[in-house]
Amino acid sequence: MSDKNQTPEKEQNENKKNVGRRDVIKSLATVPVLGAFAYGVYKKKQYDRLLSNSITNEVGMSYEEPAATPPSDVNGKPLRVGLIGYGIRGKMLAKALGFAHPTMVDEWKKGAMTNKDDKRYEEFLQQENLGIQITAVCDIFNTYERMCAEAGANVNREGTGGNMGPMPAIYKNYQELCAAPEVDAIVIAAPDHWHGPMTIEAAKNGKHVYCEKPMTWTVEETYEVRKAVKKSGITFQLGHQGRQTDSYQKAKEAIEKGVLGPINLVEVTTNRNTPNGAWVYPIHEDANPRTIDWEQFIGPAPWHEFSLERFFRWRCWWDYSTGLSGDLLTHEYDAVNQIMNVGIPESAMSTGGIYFYKDGRTVPDVLHTVFEFPKQDLSLVYSATLSSQHQRGKVVMGHDAWMELGQTLTINADVQSTKYADKIKKGIIDPELPIYSYIPGRKNVDAVTSATEKYFAGRGLLYTYRGGKRVDTTHLHMKEWVDCIRSGEEPSCNIDQGFEEAITAHMGTLSYKHNKKVFWDAENEKIIV
Structure with a gap:
């Protein structure tokens, strides 16, 4: 017995x-x-x-994937949206709202015919109707301006020759679009140096804002944007679509349950090795001084003579860009802030340089930044290179276990763990094997092809899974914004989260530029250089 x-x-x-x-x-x-x-x-x-x-x-962790997201309430009046910017990211944001240019739809259809694993067209058709209408567009490149308007009119999600809806109004500057009576909410996909001014202008006009990351180009703008958004009462969402990635939510659960034990070090990385990955984007054949409003592009930036390279590859210059800190570190930081609620670091120290792309750029292509959070007994290390594809991932290191996080999530016990020592000794737990693995949609084949797409997909920034189906994370993030506009609730990456992201990124940049450690004065909300 x-x-x-x-x-x-x-x-x-x-x-x-x-x-x-x-x-x-x-x-x-x-x-x-x-x-x-x-x-x-x-x-x-x-x-x-x-x-x-x-x-x-x-x-104590489950393996269940999140259920399907409840549908948006589309029974009332459509939400009228204005789009500012239709470059690389602007096209993706419009598509996430349900509006793609007919030539994009043609491309997805062709891809599906030649590759059964290419699900872009199928997933776009299945994407939820958010009950919105594109009523206004603005872009300072004539070709993009026209394409943006045509995408906004493509209400039936058809290819070339399909039935189009009414064309949105076209505005030649963002100020007029922000003041337009036919616009309720605005999506900002302009270069970094315009994020702050456009958000402030939209807020002053009572328009809800979805702004691409980073939130601001300068430290001063960060305070001004927060003040304008809070004063207006608009619904603001910063474009960190990783907030919708299910593996990140599982990671948060693991940390809250103490699976990793005390955490003292987090390492996040960027590894790219293509021209696109280093922001050397193609130059459109239609682009010239007659089709681009160069003076409007420059705006608050230092004056420079017309340059196609600077227009299409603006991320390579501090004059318009926030560099690696604003463009790529922000994704990694927001993931950590999402799962650990770290807030603004007490200090930052950056090193790096322009070591590979000797093309006249001013932002570094190699950057290493250490952020310190002494009150949390934590260091966050960011390491980036644009000349090596060797992926190092995102690793959270605890005393009892370490976690690697991206589109998937794996947790391994530390060989010297206190919590798991007995099971390791008995051979029940092998430190070389995961004690927990979360692989959403493991039966689905990844059809993304470009190196840049795979980079973002591996970080959970392209798609996630809901109810067993693959869903565009940007679509989910914009859906959350739209739903919050209607309900009055706060979105996950609101102005307070955006403020923390912006200040943290600026600390990393200022340390690099001044070649010294910088500090955050939390009491006075000031960066000390």
Whole structure:
């Protein structure tokens, strides 16, 4: 008889002994030779199942994917949206709202015909109708201006020659669009140096704002944007679509449950090795001084003579860009802030330089930044290069376990763990193998092809899974914004989260530019250089 006072763990250990290796071998002697292999496999699977259950119970994490997102309320009047900017990111934001240029739809259709794993067209058609109408557009490049308007009119999501809806109004400057009576909300996808002024102008006119990251180009703008948004009461969402990635939500759960133990170091990285990855984008054949409003592009930036390189590759110059800190570190920081609520660091120290792309750029192509959070006993390290594709990932290191985070999530026990020491000693937990693995949509094949797309997909920034289906994270993030406009609730990456992101990125940039450690005066809300 079994001991009634036996603990569940002891009873489980006894069960493991009953199906241990010796018992399997002993049992094989009593069965026919032909059945020995099958019987052995059965016993091994039973043994592995007990081990797996023991580890799962220890971690306390589920493997369930999030349910399908509730549909938006589209029964009332449509939300009237104005789009500012239709470059690389602007096209993706419009598509996430349900509006794509007919030539993009043609491309997706062609891709689906030649590759059965290319689901872009299918997923676009399945994308939820958010109950919005594109009523106004603005872009300072004539070709993009026209394409943006045509995308806004493509209400039926058709290819070339399809039935189009009414054309949105075209505005030649963002001030007029922000003041337009037919606009309720504005999407900003302009270069970095315009994010602040455009957000402030929209807020002054009572327009809700979805602004691409980073939130601001300068430190001063950061305070002004926060003040304008809070004073106006508009719904503001910063474009960190990683807020919708299910693996990030699982990571947050793991940290809250103490699976990793005390966490003192987080490492996040950027590794790219293509011209596109280094912002050396193609130059459109239609672009010239007659089709681009160069003076309006310059705006608050220092004056420079007309340059196609600067117009299309503006991320390479501090005159318009926030560099690696604003463009790519912000994604990594926001992921960490989302799962650990770290807030603004007390200090930042950056090093790096222009070591590979000797093309006249002023922003570095290699950058390393250390952020310190002494009150949380934590260091956050960011390391980036634009000349190597060797992926190093995003790693959260705890005393008892470490976690690697991206589109998927894996957790391994630390070989010197205190929490898992007994199970490691007994061989129940192998530090070389994950104690928890979350791989959403594991049956789906990734159809993205470009190196840049794979970079973002691997970080969970292109798509996630809801109700077993692959969904565009940007669509989910914009849907959240639209739903919050209607409900009056706060979105996940609101102005307070945006303020923390902007200040943190500016600290990294200022440290690099001044070649010294910079500090955050939390009491006076001031960066000390």
